[in-house]
Amino acid sequence: xxxxxxxxxxxxxxxxxxxxxxxxxxxxxxxLLGPSGSGKSTFLRCVNHLERLDGGSLTVDGERVGYRRRGxxxxxxxxxxxxxxxxxxxxxxxxxxxxxxMTALENVMEAPVxxxxxxxxxxxxxxxxxxDRVGLGDRAGHxxxxxSGGQQQRVAIARALAMEPKLMLFDEPTSALxxxxxxxxxxxxxxxxxxxxxxxxxxxxxxxxxxVADTAVFMDEGVVVEAGDPREVLDRPVQERTRAFLSxxx
Amino acid sequence: MKAPAPALxxxxxxxxxxxxxxxxxxxxxxxxxxxxxxxxxxxxxxWSLAKNPNLDWATVGEYLFHETVFSGLVTTLWLTAxxxxxxxxxxxxxxxxxxxxxxxxxxxxxxxxxxxxxxxILVQIIFWGFLGALYQELAIGIPFTDVTFFAAPTSELIxxxxxxxxxxxxxxxxxxxxxxxxxxxxxxxGQAEAAHSLGMRPGLTLRRVxxxxxxRVIVPPMGNxxxxxxxxxxxxxxxxxxxxxxNIQDVYAQNYKVIPLLVVAALWxxxxxxxxxxxxxxLERRYGRGTSSASASPLRRLLAVRPRTRKGAGA
Numbered sequence: 028x029x030x031x032x033x034x035x036x037x038x039x040x041x042x043x044x045x046x047x048x049x050x051x052x053x054x055x056x057x058x059l060l061g062p063s064g065s066g067k068s069t070f071l072r073c074v075n076h077l078e079r080l081d082g083g084s085l086t087v088d089g090e091r092v093g094y095r096r097r098g099x100x101x102x103x104x105x106x107x108x109x110x111x112x113x114x115x116x117x118x119x120x121x122x123x124x125x126x127x128x129m130t131a132l133e134n135v136m137e138a139p140v141x142x143x144x145x146x147x148x149x150x151x152x153x154x155x156x157x158x159d160r161v162g163l164g165d166r167a168g169h170x171x172x173x174x175s176g177g178q179q180q181r182v183a184i185a186r187a188l189a190m191e192p193k194l195m196l197f198d199e200p201t202s203a204l205x206x207x208x209x210x211x212x213x214x215x216x217x218x219x220x221x222x223x224x225x226x227x228x229x230x231x232x233x234x235x236x237x238x239v240a241d242t243a244v245f246m247d248e249g250v251v252v253e254a255g256d257p258r259e260v261l262d263r264p265v266q267e268r269t270r271a272f273l274s275x276x277x
Numbered sequence: 278m279k280a281p282a283p284a285l286x287x288x289x290x291x292x293x294x295x296x297x298x299x300x301x302x303x304x305x306x307x308x309x310x311x312x313x314x315x316x317x318x319x320x321x322x323x324w325s326l327a328k329n330p331n332l333d334w335a336t337v338g339e340y341l342f343h344e345t346v347f348s349g350l351v352t353t354l355w356l357t358a359x360x361x362x363x364x365x366x367x368x369x370x371x372x373x374x375x376x377x378x379x380x381x382x383x384x385x386x387x388x389x390x391x392x393x394x395x396x397x398i399l400v401q402i403i404f405w406g407f408l409g410a411l412y413q414e415l416a417i418g419i420p421f422t423d424v425t426f427f428a429a430p431t432s433e434l435i436x437x438x439x440x441x442x443x444x445x446x447x448x449x450x451x452x453x454x455x456x457x458x459x460x461x462x463x464x465x466x467g468q469a470e471a472a473h474s475l476g477m478r479p480g481l482t483l484r485r486v487x488x489x490x491x492x493r494v495i496v497p498p499m500g501n502x503x504x505x506x507x508x509x510x511x512x513x514x515x516x517x518x519x520x521x522x523x524n525i526q527d528v529y530a531q532n533y534k535v536i537p538l539l540v541v542a543a544l545w546x547x548x549x550x551x552x553x554x555x556x557x558x559x560l561e562r563r564y565g566r567g568t569s570s571a572s573a574s575p576l577r578r579l580l581a582v583r584p585r586t587r588k589g590a591g592a
Binding site for chain 1: 470474481486
């Protein structure tokens with residue numbers, strides 16, 4: 028589903044990604060772990076072209092993200108076509124980024140109505156079901172400011188699911204939450220994974236990674252240090268750097 | 278305000294135990310004295326105005342609802358409304374240009390704002406009024422060719438009222454653009470990212486996500502701008518714009534009753550500006566949805582007030 032080959036990205040002089048190779052199969056859950064500044068969030072944002080990559084190739088479902096090859100050159104796509112690609116890639120942010128001027132229900136309905144041109148009635152019905160699914164059916168009329176962090180993040184997940192994406196990206200979805208609210212969000216993600224959603228998750232939740240992930244990827248300073256079965260990477264890391272990081276978080 | 282409850286506990290020397298003592302608020306004698314002085318001065322001013330025959334309330338009454346004043350009032354109102362519409366629409370366009378990644382658009386927008394904010398509005402009004410001295414004829418065609426679709430003498434096209442509208446409108450575009458740019462930039466970039474990640478295009482993102490939130494920041498200063506605009510229309514009297522002030526000047530140029538007519542103008546401007554705060558409050562609540570600062574309207578809050586009974590009073 029996601030195939031990255033030699034992806035590089037620099038911000039000015041700073042090289043944040045130094046050639047990332049990564050493959051996530053359909054229906055797989057891939058957890059990206061690593062210290063902050065290791066480039067895992069940047070890589071995730073490259074997957075839906077919120078960041079433009081400087082080198083290498085990145086495809087989602089066989090389609091190159093953000094560029095089209097013509098002859099020997101890659102042409103960057105206009106915003107219109109990138110928007111089309113992004114429809115199929117859901118994203119959940121660390122800081123939720125719900126639209127504060129819309130209720131939970133309106134947040135979930137917005138993209139289906141405006142982007143997919145669904146009728147309001149259909150969109151409302153589906154949005155209601157999605158809110159039920161994340162356990163917030165009774166909060167449909169609440170504005171984000173009236174919801175707890177954990178509830179907001181679950182609405183954000185429902186909002187992303189409303190576009191029926193084939194891939195879900197999670198950028199530290201629980202890092203901005205109070206500890207007691209983390210569980211509800213992870214439960215929703217767990218059930219998504221169980222339903223066969225392809226997911227790339229940047230997280231510090233080692234327990235979640237060990238339990239749910241098909242692949243765990245440990246990144247540091249813009250490179251993949253170690254990748255593979257989470258029980259191997261997390262419990263019997265080969266690399267010294269992985270071991271050092273895990274000993275600090277666990 | 279908080280008068281001590283009388284006779285709750287008359288001072289009976291040491292007979293009252295410590296915890297039952299009543300409190301006496303500090304007396305602000307200074308406040309009473311200052312208030313008295315200011316009241317006397319104010320009353321004196323009012324009295325001197327009231328008994329001043331030059332104020333001539335009869336004339337004020339005669340012209341307050343005069344036909345000339347009403348026709349000026351209508352011009353002032355539509356001039357304000359039209360200039361603000363031009364300002365809002367144009368200002369949004371210039372603000373988006375200013376924020377554009379196209380350097381030519383951004384620079385042009387910057388120059389526009391710089392020019393119209395850096396010259397006095399009075400100069401701009403007179404300039405548009407005398408446009409005919411710069412171009413005798415106005416034409417629409419393709420630059421640097423002889424192709425012309427339309428041409429007419431400037432004096433026919435740019436009447437004093439149109440000149441006034443152009444001057445006020447273009448000036449407002451510059452100010453509104455900066456207010457709207459500030460509003461757009463005050464929105465967390467994460468909002469646009471979230472919209473993009475849902476497949477929304479830049480235009481849709483601006484319209485549905487960024488601008489509605491920016492409105493909360495934009496409405497109060499734009500309300501201010503509308504108040505300023507309403508009063509600035511008085512300046513178009515220099516090119517005989519037929520607004521309220523122009524017509525008032527016409528009248529006192531004939532009957533020399535300057536002060537009473539200025540009172541008429543002042544009364545109308547006072548009323549109009551006071552009325553403007555109503556739609557502003559409504560807009561602020563409309564765009565404040567979802568934020569904690571969005572509260573009920575002042576009228577509703579007033580109606581919701583119930584006399585509070587003081588519990589335990591006199592028990």
